[in-house]
Amino acid sequence: MRIKDFKLEEYFAKHEFNVEYSLCSSDCESFNVNELLTLEKDSLENLKKVWLGYTESLGNPILRKEISKLYSDINPKEVIVFSGAEEAIFICMNVLLKKDDHIIVQYPAYQSLYEIANAIGCKVTKWVMEDENHWELDLQFLETNITQTTKCIVVNFPHNPTGYLPEKEIYEKIINLAKRNNIYLLSDEVYKFLEYNEANRLPSACDLYDRGISIGVMSKSFGLAGLRIGWIATKNKALFEKISSFKNYTTICNSALSEFFAILALRNRSKILNRNLEIINNNLNLLDEFFNKYSNFFKWIKPKAGSIAFPRLLVNESAEVFCLNLLKKKSVLLMPSTNYDYGDRHFRIGFGRKNMPEALQKLEDFLKEL
Ligand SMILES: Cc1ncc(COP(=O)(O)O)c(C=O)c1O
Structure with missing residues (x-):
């Protein structure tokens, strides 16, 4: 590639x-490290016991359980843990897309959200946001640009770099458009939980749609980028299998120490x-x-x-x-x-x-x- x-x-x-x-x-x-360890008593003793062999490829089961609690209807078995959101995006796009597939990406965007598709040979339509419109997304544009070959819509709410968060009705319309056209919705949710008014928090794509793929990470809202712990949550079993199989060619499994700290942080989220x-x-x-x-x-x-x-x-x-x-x-x-x-x-x-x-x-x- x-x-x-x-x-x-x-x-x-x-x-x-x-x-x-x-x-x-x-x-x-x-x-x-010390600040994290003080979140729970006995954590230093537990840290000393962490086994430094290979870990389970899909992620530590306790971590997958903690991650599943961030969603309303996700089973730990529907969660797979990666080295950051970056690996999650890379693998997901590689598994989901092939040459000549069409994707529509909210834009401007974190580059991997469209560049990996470009590198695969996909046709990428940028769904451009402008400050003249208060960064508001144009749903008409989305609807008219969906074609027979559109495989995936890529969104990122709360958005990098504008901080845009759509109203719930707009988000529902995007989900419904994806559903009606059987299109995957790759939803980068790495800034979720940083809504200034909790009432504005959007439900996760994986909770709403069986072709919804939610990407999360410890880096942004939790401030733990150095752990390199990210994940995908999806109810789509076929996709999940392919994603987990691809991981054997990237990192195989996660760092045991990072998983330990991610569990600690999520328990005290x-x-x-x-x-x-x-x-x-x-x-x-x-x-x-x-x-x-x-x-x-x-x-x-x-x-x-x-x-x-x-x-x-x-x-x-x-x-x-x-x-x-x-x-x-x-x-x-x-x-x-x-x-x-x-x-x-x-x-x-x-x-x-x-x-x-x-x-x-x-x-x-x-x-x-x-
Ligand atoms: C929207 C978005 N997705 C994914 C990532 C990658 O996150 P990580 O570096 O934790 O893998 C970033 C990082 O800036 C991001 O802003």
Whole structure:
């Protein structure tokens, strides 16, 4: 398989660990090992007993059970654990799609959600969102672009990079369109549980549709990216079998230590999620003030969920140049929209980290010096 460079990940690889502030990370503030261990008594003793042989390929049964509790009607046997959401997406697309299949992908998007399909030789239709429409999805577009060869619709709610979360009625219409046309719905739900108002949380695709495939991960809402634990939940047995068989060619099984910590974190998930949502809420208040103050400079659409947003530069400058200058002068990293192949006017800003207020202050200092 020949696949294009992953622009966003290459940009992170180049800069993330050399800057003072990452102001575009999508994962929430992480934890150290000790913080996780203090979530439960006896956890250090239990950690010492973790066996470091190969683990069960589908995932530790206790972990699969904890993951299944995140859904309303998913059995642990309908969950398979991977090394991050990235492996889940890679395998799912490879199993589901073949050359000349057609897929429709919500866009802009995390690159693997369409690039793997491109590399397989699929025809990819981008279902483009625009800030002029408040990032709202055009259902008419979806309906008119479904053809005989459409195999899959790919969505990502809450959305990377805009923070868009559809109203429940819109989501239901997407599911119904997929159902009516027998199309798979690949639903990247890695920012689920970061809805600012819990009432807006969407049901998972795997709970609603037998061709619904829900992808989740410990990295984003739970802030545990270093565990590299992600998963797929689906009721589709045939697909599940193919996915599990493909895994023998990628990672075979998961890290025993990561599975241990993922179980611990999921058993204590409300503490972790509440802490992360508190950080996000505080940061969002600051961002609201900031973008209000600089409304001549930026267009700000406040998200409804997640830890990232995608403001537009209103001044006549390339987002890439703007971000590079900020990086050079203040050692603050923003993500220009060129890394999403989405023009050169937007940038991704992240607000799941505790040090966001300091990074924002640096951005303001930079603006004052322009
Ligand atoms: C929408 C989306 N899906 C999948 C991933 C991959 O997640 P992970 O790095 O945890 O595998 C990301 C990471 O940024 C993402 O934003």
